[in-house]
Amino acid sequence: MNKNIYFLSDAHLGSLAIPHPRMQERRLVRFLDSIKDKAAAVYLLGDIFDFWNEYKYVVPKGFTRLLGKISELTDNGVEVHFFTGNHDLWTYGYLEEECGMIVHHQPLTTELYGKVFFLAHGDGLGDPDVKYRILRRIFHNKGCQRLLNAIHPRWGMALGLNWAKHSRLKRADGKEEPYMGEDKEWLVQFTKHYMSTHPNIDYFLYGHRHIELDLTLSDETHKARMLILGDWIWQFSYAVWDGEHLNMEEYVEGESEF
């Protein structure tokens, strides 16, 4: 029997806009502990941290339980993949060197137990918002990243944490918009377009939107399934793949079986 492969995203740990940060981190740690013996790999699909910016000799405070648990998994041979999201892309080697994670700054197409997966955080894919596209280019610009790291962490971290807090509080109750329907969800539109030129992909998995979605998409020639993974703020949702079934689950303490 295959060991399981797990996918989750969007914990936004450290967010100044989330009232229960320690509980959130502990729950994620207990989840990882509960799967450590049955997991072949864990894919973290972005925005695990609400704002992560790494300096040459300094990393953000906190998250010691999570980083310790992840290190325990990687020390025991479980692959842990970390996709940068739009909140935690400023990482330059620490998560690889210290915690043994495999960091991805780009979407990844990979074969897992004989099926082809397209994995991405999802920001910037199909999103028509011009302001956001410009911001995204600045975030990813090497010169701007160096500039950010030239500011003392006292200000650099405060800048990032407050930016992240405001971008969350802009929304009603700090939650994302509910599912907008196939025609309006950019990630659905992106996936439809992408699958027309990449017919080999079986599963598309994303984070970023903070909604749980499981859609089967088909065009004239083939079918693909797309999942959006929810979040680890309110939903504690994840996907699990064993080579035969790909299921969405919600982690309930003491109850989750997979």
Ligand SMILES: [Mn+2]
């Ligand atoms: Mn995001």
